[in-house]
Amino acid sequence: MNFLGMLGKKTIEDAAVKAIKKYGVGSCGPRGFYGTVDIHLELEDRLAKYMKTEEAILYAYGFSTIASAIPAYSKRGDVIFCDAGVCFSIQMGVLASRSNVKFFKHNDMEDLERLLMEQAEEDKRNPKKAKVTRRFLVIEGLYINYGDIAPLKKMIELKYKYKVRIFLDETISFGVLGAHGKGITEYFDIPIEEVDMISSSMENSLASIGGFCCGTTFVIDHQRLAGLGYCFSASLPPLLASAAIESLNLMEANPEMFAELIRKCHIVHDLLLSLPHLQVVGVPESPVKHIRLIESKSTKEDQIALESIVSQALDKNVAITCARYLPEEKFCPPPSIRITVSTEISDEDYKVAIDVIKEAANTVLTEVS
Amino acid sequence: MAFDEGVVRNGDVKKRKHHNQGAVANGIRNGHTICKQVPTSKVKYTKKKSCESFEEAPMLIAIVTYMAYALLVVVGHVRDFLRKLCGEKNSAAKEFGNKGFVPLYSDFESFYTRNLYRRIRDCWNRPICSTPGGWFDIMERTSSDYNWHLDVTGKSSRCINLGSYNYLGFAEDSGTCAEASQETLIKYGAGVCSTRQELGNLDIHIELEKLVAQFLGLESAMVFGMGFATNALNIPALLGKGCLILSDELNHASLVLGCRLSGASIKTFKHNDMKSLENVLRNSIIDGEPGTYRPWKKILIIVEGIYSMEGSIANLPELVRLKKKYNAYLYLDEAHSIGALGPNGRGVVDYYGMDPRDVDIMMGTFTKSFGAAGGYIAGTKELIAHLKFHSHSSVYAISMSPPVAQQIISSMQCIMGLDGTNTGRHRLRQLAWNTRYFRRRLHEMGFLIYGSDDSPVVPLMLYMPAKIGAFGRECLKRNLGVVVVGFPATTIIESRARFCLSAAHTKEMLDQALEMIEEAGTVLHLRYSRLPLEKKTAITSHELEEMPVLE
Numbered sequence: 001m002n003f004l005g006m007l008g009k010k011t012i013e014d015a016a017v018k019a020i021k022k023y024g025v026g027s028c029g030p031r032g033f034y035g036t037v038d039i040h041l042e043l044e045d046r047l048a049k050y051m052k053t054e055e056a057i058l059y060a061y062g063f064s065t066i067a068s069a070i071p072a073y074s075k076r077g078d079v080i081f082c083d084a085g086v087c088f089s090i091q092m093g094v095l096a097s098r099s100n101v102k103f104f105k106h107n108d109m110e111d112l113e114r115l116l117m118e119q120a121e122e123d124k125r126n127p128k129k130a131k132v133t134r135r136f137l138v139i140e141g142l143y144i145n146y147g148d149i150a151p152l153k154k155m156i157e158l159k160y161k162y163k164v165r166i167f168l169d170e171t172i173s174f175g176v177l178g179a180h181g182k183g184i185t186e187y188f189d190i191p192i193e194e195v196d197m198i199s200s201s202m203e204n205s206l207a208s209i210g211g212f213c214c215g216t217t218f219v220i221d222h223q224r225l226a227g228l229g230y231c232f233s234a235s236l237p238p239l240l241a242s243a244a245i246e247s248l249n250l251m252e253a254n255p256e257m258f259a260e261l262i263r264k265c266h267i268v269h270d271l272l273l274s275l276p277h278l279q280v281v282g283v284p285e286s287p288v289k290h291i292r293l294i295e296s297k298s299t300k301e302d303q304i305a306l307e308s309i310v311s312q313a314l315d316k317n318v319a320i321t322c323a324r325y326l327p328e329e330k331f332c333p334p335p336s337i338r339i340t341v342s343t344e345i346s347d348e349d350y351k352v353a354i355d356v357i358k359e360a361a362n363t364v365l366t367e368v369s
Numbered sequence: 370m371a372f373d374e375g376v377v378r379n380g381d382v383k384k385r386k387h388h389n390q391g392a393v394a395n396g397i398r399n400g401h402t403i404c405k406q407v408p409t410s411k412v413k414y415t416k417k418k419s420c421e422s423f424e425e426a427p428m429l430i431a432i433v434t435y436m437a438y439a440l441l442v443v444v445g446h447v448r449d450f451l452r453k454l455c456g457e458k459n460s461a462a463k464e465f466g467n468k469g470f471v472p473l474y475s476d477f478e479s480f481y482t483r484n485l486y487r488r489i490r491d492c493w494n495r496p497i498c499s500t501p502g503g504w505f506d507i508m509e510r511t512s513s514d515y516n517w518h519l520d521v522t523g524k525s526s527r528c529i530n531l532g533s534y535n536y537l538g539f540a541e542d543s544g545t546c547a548e549a550s551q552e553t554l555i556k557y558g559a560g561v562c563s564t565r566q567e568l569g570n571l572d573i574h575i576e577l578e579k580l581v582a583q584f585l586g587l588e589s590a591m592v593f594g595m596g597f598a599t600n601a602l603n604i605p606a607l608l609g610k611g612c613l614i615l616s617d618e619l620n621h622a623s624l625v626l627g628c629r630l631s632g633a634s635i636k637t638f639k640h641n642d643m644k645s646l647e648n649v650l651r652n653s654i655i656d657g658e659p660g661t662y663r664p665w666k667k668i669l670i671i672v673e674g675i676y677s678m679e680g681s682i683a684n685l686p687e688l689v690r691l692k693k694k695y696n697a698y699l700y701l702d703e704a705h706s707i708g709a710l711g712p713n714g715r716g717v718v719d720y721y722g723m724d725p726r727d728v729d730i731m732m733g734t735f736t737k738s739f740g741a742a743g744g745y746i747a748g749t750k751e752l753i754a755h756l757k758f759h760s761h762s763s764v765y766a767i768s769m770s771p772p773v774a775q776q777i778i779s780s781m782q783c784i785m786g787l788d789g790t791n792t793g794r795h796r797l798r799q800l801a802w803n804t805r806y807f808r809r810r811l812h813e814m815g816f817l818i819y820g821s822d823d824s825p826v827v828p829l830m831l832y833m834p835a836k837i838g839a840f841g842r843e844c845l846k847r848n849l850g851v852v853v854v855g856f857p858a859t860t861i862i863e864s865r866a867r868f869c870l871s872a873a874h875t876k877e878m879l880d881q882a883l884e885m886i887e888e889a890g891t892v893l894h895l896r897y898s899r900l901p902l903e904k905k906t907a908i909t910s911h912e913l914e915e916m917p918v919l920e
Contacts, residue, residue, distance in 0.1 A: 013555055013559065016559045023499065023542060026735075033493070034495055035501075040496075063595075063762070133471060134471045165473070209560055228626060233598075234534075236742075321563075
């Protein structure tokens with residue numbers, strides 16, 4: 001998921017090599033016990049300045065970022081309203097928090113409002129308990145399983161109406177949406193203070209490893225003692241932090257890469273619309289698109305058909321992949337091929353690749369039907 | 370009983386004797402480490418008995434510690450009262466906006482942070498600006514408002530590193546390992562941008578997994594990008610509802626999280642106490658599942674190789690005997706013991722001279738002894754095939770970064786001697802010697818030290834809350850970087866300082882460090898130990914005369 005083409009850039013590699021020469025490879029300790037290297041502090045500072053928040057906190061692994069952040073605030077007895085289409089790490093985070101979780105249909109604001117109203121009525125019946133029950137709304141900016149954008153403006157209205165705090169996960173929307181890649185708040189032109197906490201991953205647009213959360217000091221500082229993945233885990237190797245800083249430098253110096261990415265997303269979306277028997281799921285601006293069968297039979301048969309398309313495409317040197325899910329997923333999305341857009345690949349190459357997929361799809365799906 | 374003899378291949382296994390004299394319970398164990406496995410090493414590891422000591426605190430110290438905490442709590446409440454009513458300056462971060470929302474933190478949760486932790490906050494999160502080797506540079510920080518905010522001044526001091534987990538000294542910025550990582554970085558890039566099951570399965574990962582399996586003497590292994598996530602994401606893939614987990618009461622947070630996420634029933638047993646484990650096992654099997662009384666689908670015993678806060682080593686022969694007797698599985702977390710224990714650095718199994726196949730699931734991390742990051746799980750081919758498909762990490766989490774994987778490959782080859790040098794063997798012997806020398810000297814000085822004689826993790830008991838901060842600061846004044854821990858990482862009265870030894874420490878460095886510790890200990894009156902030297906440790910000065918030399 002190398003959206004901005006940062007993987008393989010010479011300046012990033014040079015910065016990382018310099019970091020190995022100064023710090024070695026590993027950091028040999030958690031953040032509390034001499035695992036904090038000055039480069040971590042610099043990266044946190046840069047991320048906070050970039051996102052225009054007060055503070056940011058770094059994690060060593062993208063998966064554990066949101067999975068540690070949610071249980072740090074939400075405990076047993078609190079209520080979490082979670083979108084049904086969230087990715088697995090958020091589901092794990094919500095499970096680990098032991099809170100009362102209420103899932104609402106993916107991107108369905110009426111369903112969410114219905115749940116919020118039910119909760120409000122219960123609060124009226126038991127006002128003493130309501131005073132200590134915290135309420136959270138957990139959503140993703142750009143959903144990795146569906147490729148669509150959350151209606152943040154409506155959610156902010158609901159936030160103030162029903163007094164829920166919003167935790168926004170921007171794993172794939174960071175570095176993609178917005179004129180400067182600052183994510184969904186820039187895309188919708190919403191002041192970033194309206195969202196209580198934003199968590200993101202450096203593993204996609206920044207082509208490094210790790211994750212971060214940003215927000216006000218009031219919110220973020222708590223994670224330094226309560227975030228499990230922060231306190232009890234070794235810190236990010238300095239070379240990866242250094243690579244992330246260099247990627248940020250490139251992002252700040254070349255803001256035109258975001259417009260370029262959106263343009264490519266639109267082109268790929270149009271090309272994909274021409275595929276036979278297959279529908280494209282996701283908004284045109286999303287760099288992650290899912291291709292599903294229009295007439296789906298059963299999950300298993302669909303999966304087999306899609307996998308044969310993938311292997312035929314691989315024979316012709318086009319690497320795509322089927323989206324992978326585990327049976328433990330709460331609301332497993334239907335089988336699909338996931339296509340990601342990157343600024344590294346030229347428009348002509350995309351045309352060639354999609355022609356290959358078209359051929360493969362024709363062969364496989366006309367055989368089947 | 371037929372199961373007791375012959376199962377544990379451990380040289381001569383005699384019955385354990387417990388000495389109960391007054392306030393001391395000393396477990397003396399026979400730890401003959403005659404290496405019956407592949408004879409790769411001609412290292413003469415110590416054949417002495419391995420002695421563990423967990424001396425109890427003198428009664429007076431315990432009482433004073435409780436009083437100190439009570440005083441702090443009272444003062445804390447008074448200050449909170451003043452802040453709320455009389456407008457005393459509250460420099461904690463406040464929330465702007467969100468009026469009418471339920472407060473994010475309950476007053477009680479943040480009480481500890483505000484009033485106790487904040488006072489000595491400068492002892493933790495100390496930033497460094499160099500490689501965390503034997504020596505490192507700690508950046509100086511000051512505060513103008515009693516530790517509410519800490520500012521970096523820009524100066525740094527060169528200190529001896531007794532805090533980082535660098536057991537074999539592979540945290541280096543030059544040398545073969547660092548150069549190999551640099552080359553790999555240029556070849557593959559820093560990140561991977563994909564998961565193992567999709568497009569993130571590189572040839573370097575496969576090479577690393579083969580090497581890890583060969584290192585441990587097992588069939589197959591799998592590596593993950595983060596040690597914490599290895600436990601938290603794989604235990605749920607192995608167990609589910611209807612299974613039972615027996616976990617040591619002092620297990621690490623990642624193990625506890627993994628157990629909770631799996632949905633299985635969890636029971637704890639007293640730390641390293643095999644009688645307690647056997648009791649819990651017997652009762653659980655007899656009772657069955659609560660409510661339905663059905664037999665458990667799977668029983669898994671989870672223990673760690675070395676416990677990082679206690680310095681104790683798991684009693685592996687007894688564990689294997691119990692697991693075979695009651696038909697349970699054994700999960701061994703070797704985060705601290707891999708590379709640090711055993712004549713060949715293969716961990717607890719090597720230390721006891723046992724067969725690695727007796728442990729069903731061996732897990733470990735690469736952060737400590739290999740100077741990299743990430744974790745692994747090793748076992749039979751079937752286990753790893755199951756994990757490759759079902760692990761949360763291989764489906765959803767990004768795979769390990771290539772230069773980090775290369776660092777592990779180079780350091781592991783060095784330890785195994787596959788790079789053609791003696792550096793690995795020398796480091797192992799240096800670490801073993803350092804451990805015993807340091808522990809004996811501390812025992813001689815009269816400090817209260819916990820743990821086994823062979824464990825490179827050395828906890829020194831402090832007890833009183835004020836001494837936690839004082840010891841951390843006194844050592845820093847003398848250019849010594851140490852780790853101090855208090856509640857909630859330990860029980861409320863057992864706060865301690867923890868030293869992590871390394872093969873990168875020379876005898877001169879250790880002597881200098883010991884001098885500093887003795888000074889700080891004298892200033893702070895830390896000589897709590899009441900026992901004579903022979904009761905605390907089995908290390909003799911005679912064995913320490915022969916220092917390991919690089920051949």
